[in-house]
Amino acid sequence: MKKIATGLSLFFLLASCNSKTFKNNKITAKTTTIDSSITTTPAIDSTIAPYKKKLLSEINKVLTTSSKKLVRTDGELQSSLGNLMADMCYDIANPIFREKTGKNIDFAMFNYGGIRAGLPEGNITNRHAFELMPFENSLVVAELSGKKIEELVSYFIAGAKAHPLSKNIQLELQGSAYTLHIQGKPFDPNKTYTVLTSDYLQGGGDRMDFFKNPVQLTLLDYKVRDAIIKYFKSVTTLTPQLDQRVVVKN
Structure with a gap:
């Protein structure tokens, strides 16, 4: 028994002597700029080639076609591209909102500056979708009071820009006065709108x-x-038009 106790004592003594505590005293970092100064090698090219081919295939995949070139500057306070932007987001978002809440969205509004590129006549690819919307913005639905809807319209008039509005809204402007219909009904300042x-x-x-x-x-x-x-995937051809959603009367 004495030998066993002596052996255990020796084991723990040796273990404690071999135990070391490490402490990090310094962290260093280096920034490497990835630009044309970095040269490639055959080994790197062969490694990334399959991924590059797949990526290019995806980004250039045709989703739909457009009957004409679409831009944000072809109308007064509305545009073919802005109308498309608001309408297609509404069409995709409304079923999701209805499933969540049991209600429909009243209309959509986005900003003129958020349209980052036009769409060409002919084939429309994934690349065009990324160029049109390069940001990681998400869709939300805000329920606004009648007062805030009035602020929205005042903002639209004062800015004098073709901010995208969906087809569910009809705004008629005459000077600083306006008439507004939402979902085909006259605007009610006592209601809330989604x-x-x-x-x-x-x-x-x-x-x-x-x-x-x-x-x-x-x-x-x-x-x-x-x-x-x-x-884009759901339609064969994009055919947006300027319409009566925003009318300016002199």
């Missing part, structure tokens, strides 16, 4: 402060770009 937009704008982006502090905010967990791609 408005589809992006999380960026709902947070006050582009000074759209009327989206802040809504009566209710519903997150759809759906990227704007994903809605665009899904819509």
Whole structure:
């Protein structure tokens, strides 16, 4: 028994002598700029070639076609591209919102500056969808009071820009006066309205402060770009037009 105790004591003594505590005294980092100064090698090229081929195949995949070139500057306070942007986001988002809440979205509004590129006549690919919406913005629905809808219209008039509005809205302007219909009915300042937009704008982006502090905010967990791609895949040809959603009378 004495030998066993002596052996155990020796074991723990040796173990404690071999135990070391390490402490990190310094962390260093180096920034490497990835630009044309970095030269490639055959080994690197052969490694990335399969991934590059697959990526190019995906980005250049044709989703739909357009009957004409679409831009944000072909109308007064509306545009063919802006109309398309608002309408396709509405069409994709409304079923999601209805499933979550049992209600429909009243209309959609986005910002003129959020349209980052036009669409060509002919084939429309994934690349065009990414160029149109390069940001990671998500779709949200803000329930706004009648007062905030009035602020929205005042913002639209004062800015004099073709901010995308969906087909569910009819706004007739004459000087500083206006008449507004939503879902085919006259605007009621005592009601609340559900408005589809992006999380960026709902947070006050582009000074759209009327989206802040809504009566209710519903997150759809759906990227704007994903809605665009899904819509492109769902139609054979894009045929947006200028219409009566915004009318300017002299």
